[in-house]
Amino acid sequence: MPNFSEGRRVETVEGIAAAVESVEGALVLGTHVDPDHNRSVITFVAPPETVVEAALRAVARAAELIDLREHTGQHPRMGATDVLPFIPLQGVTVEECVGLAHEAGRRIWGELGIPVYFYESAALRPERANLADVRRGGFELLREQIATLPARAPDVGAPRLHESAGACVVGVRPLLVAYNVNLRTNDLGVARRIAARVRERGGGLPRLKALGFELASRGVVQVSMNLTSYAETNVHQAFEAVRAEAEALGVEVLSSEVVGLLPQDALGRAAAHFLRLENYSPDIVLENRIAAAIERKSRSGNRE
Amino acid sequence: MPNFSEGRRVETVEGIAAAVESVEGALVLGTHVDPDHNRSVITFVAPPETVVEAALRAVARAAELIDLREHTGQHPRMGATDVLPFIPLQGVTVEECVGLAHEAGRRIWGELGIPVYFYESAALRPERANLADVRRGGFELLREQIATLPARAPDVGAPRLHESAGACVVGVRPLLVAYNVNLRTNDLGVARRIAARVRERGGGLPRLKALGFELASRGVVQVSMNLTSYAETNVHQAFEAVRAEAEALGVEVLSSEVVGLLPQDALGRAAAHFLRLENYSPDIVLENRIAAAIERKSRSGNRE
Numbered sequence: 060m061p062n063f064s065e066g067r068r069v070e071t072v073e074g075i076a077a078a079v080e081s082v083e084g085a086l087v088l089g090t091h092v093d094p095d096h097n098r099s100v101i102t103f104v105a106p107p108e109t110v111v112e113a114a115l116r117a118v119a120r121a122a123e124l125i126d127l128r129e130h131t132g133q134h135p136r137m138g139a140t141d142v143l144p145f146i147p148l149q150g151v152t153v154e155e156c157v158g159l160a161h162e163a164g165r166r167i168w169g170e171l172g173i174p175v176y177f178y179e180s181a182a183l184r185p186e187r188a189n190l191a192d193v194r195r196g197g198f199e200l201l202r203e204q205i206a207t208l209p210a211r212a213p214d215v216g217a218p219r220l221h222e223s224a225g226a227c228v229v230g231v232r233p234l235l236v237a238y239n240v241n242l243r244t245n246d247l248g249v250a251r252r253i254a255a256r257v258r259e260r261g262g263g264l265p266r267l268k269a270l271g272f273e274l275a276s277r278g279v280v281q282v283s284m285n286l287t288s289y290a291e292t293n294v295h296q297a298f299e300a301v302r303a304e305a306e307a308l309g310v311e312v313l314s315s316e317v318v319g320l321l322p323q324d325a326l327g328r329a330a331a332h333f334l335r336l337e338n339y340s341p342d343i344v345l346e347n348r349i350a351a352a353i354e355r356k357s358r359s360g361n362r363e
Numbered sequence: 364m365p366n367f368s369e370g371r372r373v374e375t376v377e378g379i380a381a382a383v384e385s386v387e388g389a390l391v392l393g394t395h396v397d398p399d400h401n402r403s404v405i406t407f408v409a410p411p412e413t414v415v416e417a418a419l420r421a422v423a424r425a426a427e428l429i430d431l432r433e434h435t436g437q438h439p440r441m442g443a444t445d446v447l448p449f450i451p452l453q454g455v456t457v458e459e460c461v462g463l464a465h466e467a468g469r470r471i472w473g474e475l476g477i478p479v480y481f482y483e484s485a486a487l488r489p490e491r492a493n494l495a496d497v498r499r500g501g502f503e504l505l506r507e508q509i510a511t512l513p514a515r516a517p518d519v520g521a522p523r524l525h526e527s528a529g530a531c532v533v534g535v536r537p538l539l540v541a542y543n544v545n546l547r548t549n550d551l552g553v554a555r556r557i558a559a560r561v562r563e564r565g566g567g568l569p570r571l572k573a574l575g576f577e578l579a580s581r582g583v584v585q586v587s588m589n590l591t592s593y594a595e596t597n598v599h600q601a602f603e604a605v606r607a608e609a610e611a612l613g614v615e616v617l618s619s620e621v622v623g624l625l626p627q628d629a630l631g632r633a634a635a636h637f638l639r640l641e642n643y644s645p646d647i648v649l650e651n652r653i654a655a656a657i658e659r660k661s662r663s664g665n666r667e
Contacts, residue, residue, distance in 0.1 A: 080660065086653060086656035086657060086660055087656060088649075088652045088653065088656050089652065104653055104656070148649075234649075241641075294634075294638060295634070295637070295638065298638050312639065313639070314639045314640070314641045315638050315639055315640055315641065316640060316641045316642045317640065317642060317643075317647050319647075320647055320648065320649040320652055321647060321648065321649060322648070322649050322650065323627055323630075323631075323648045323649065323650045323651075326627075326630055326631045326634040326635075326648065327627075327630045327634070329634035329637065329638060330598075330599070330630040330631070330633035330634040330637070331630075332637075333599070333602075333633065333634070333636075333637035334598060334599065334602050334619050334633060335616065335617070335618045335619055336618070336619055336620065336621065337545075337618045337619065337620045338620045338621060339621075343621050343623075343624055343625060344624070344625065344626070344627045344630065345392075345452075345538075345624040345625060345626050345627065346626065346627045346650075347627075348392045348393065348624055349390060349392065349408055352390035352391060352392050352408070353390060356384065356390055
């Protein structure tokens with residue numbers, strides 16, 4: 060899910076997406092172009108064999124099309140391809156993904172001359188696990204510090220920014236489900252109090268981050284959540300926790316929404332919870348059985 | 364989902380399944396072998412282009428391997444391949460499926476000499492819409508009546524049974540979700556009363572059939588349901604209706620179970636209901652977006 064420092068010229072983002080899809084097996088699932096932050100995200104999937112090549116072509120095209128010296132926007136950034144997170148989906152371990160991220164990092168420096176920092180699971184130094192710490196001060200501050208402060212030297216490459224494309228932060232992070240619950244009140248304090256209680260940091264649910272927001276246009280407030288491991292805390296557990304806290308405050312849950320995509324299994328587990336399904340597993344889903352039969356038949360075909 | 368009059372010799376069912384999979388694009392999702400009824404079901408999927416050929420090979424292999432004159436079992440049956448229902452899944456209309464069922468019927472008579480009756484959406488006479496009416500008296504009674512009673516003449520073929528393979532009933536029916544809700548009581552009357560209220564025939568939910576059963580081994584009772592259109596009545600609506608009726612009788616819902624397979628979208632809709640999701644659609648499911656991207660890329664590849 061690479062993030063690029065361009066959110067206004069749509070043709071630039073389309074050009075990068077086309078570079079991704081020029082690689083065998085690489086599929087763009089969606090692009091999110093944000094003119095307010097002048098930033099965009101391209102969501103693509105690819106098998107381990109070609110994902111690094113697809114990422115490289117995206118980073119290369121972004122370096123051709125984006126000049127960070129002319130970029131403005133409130134969101135902190137330090138590269139044309141600002142962040143390049145690899146997210147393990149299926150049939151690949153976090154460790155294998157880290158290997159791919161490191162390979163991508165070496166090639167970004169070697170082939171494109173863009174210095175690279177590794178974050179989250181791909182971090183080589185513990186103080187770089189957190190993206191915000193790596194990116195502090197953005198392109199402009201890093202340009203001043205990269206050569207002189209050893210703490211800011213890149214993980215791969217010489218301690219100097221690419222003139223126009225800056226640096227790139229490459230990492231591995233889990234699939235994240237962004238999930239909001241809306242409350243029938245306009246009292247922001249209520250959303251903030253609930254958020255503080257349900258999130259992991261406040262002793263709530265594991266792997267759940269939460270903040271309270273106002274939805275001014277609708278006159279309601281929202282508990283906005285990120286679930287970084289739906290197997291540990293899924294949408295239904297987040298929903299139930301918010302509902303319980305809201306009820307204790309005499310507030311009703313209005314609705315909820317998923318931002319972006321979520322895995323089929325997250326919805327299946329939620330349905331199973333509410334239906335008290337004894338026998339839920341992804342195996343009872345018709346489409347999964349079809350996919351498994353295709354896989355089985357193609358394997359047996361290959362053996363013959 | 365063809366039904367075969369053999370539920371004891373597993374190798375016979377495996378032989379038929381192998382005949383299905385010998386056809387390009389045909390995938391066996393599962394086989395259900397029922398020794399009590401001496402009957403089996405093979406669930407397979409195939410594209411419209413090859414599904415008739417796959418069905419033909421199954422019917423031909425069953426005619427080779429099964430001799431109805433030696434078959435015993437309580438379940439009514441009149442053919443080695445007793446029933447051959449086509450079920451539209453994706454990208455195909457009921458009308459197109461009826462065309463495929465009729466083509467299969469013509470070929471079953473023309474190539475195998477087995478007379479064919481059409482039922483449900485494929486029926487050519489309204490009195491044959493209901494499978495039970497077509498199959499009344501089974502192989503033994505039909506053998507006596509087929510030549511002499513015009514009402515029992517086949518829709519395709521001469522009015523005489525295939526000596527060992529009997530006749531075949533070919534039809535088109537919707538995908539059916541089999542769904543049971545278990546109640547924390549051993550009072551069979553409760554399950555029967557609830558079943559009578561929630562089913563369509565009793566003024567309950569559309570496209571829902573329901574019966575009450577005892578689960579003697581567990582000391583509980585069950586409302587056993589068939590949903591013939593999950594888009595009209597889905598599992599969550601069935602669950603909620605049973606729960607409301609049970610609560611009115613002071614009985615608790617223990618659990619529920621899906622028998623066989625159900626479409627991903629049925630679980631998605633159920634999750635969306637309970638979570639009050641504002642923005643549920645199959646498009647928010649990651650796997651569906653991947654499938655759509657594969658489809659889009661392969662189409663654009665074909666254009667080039």
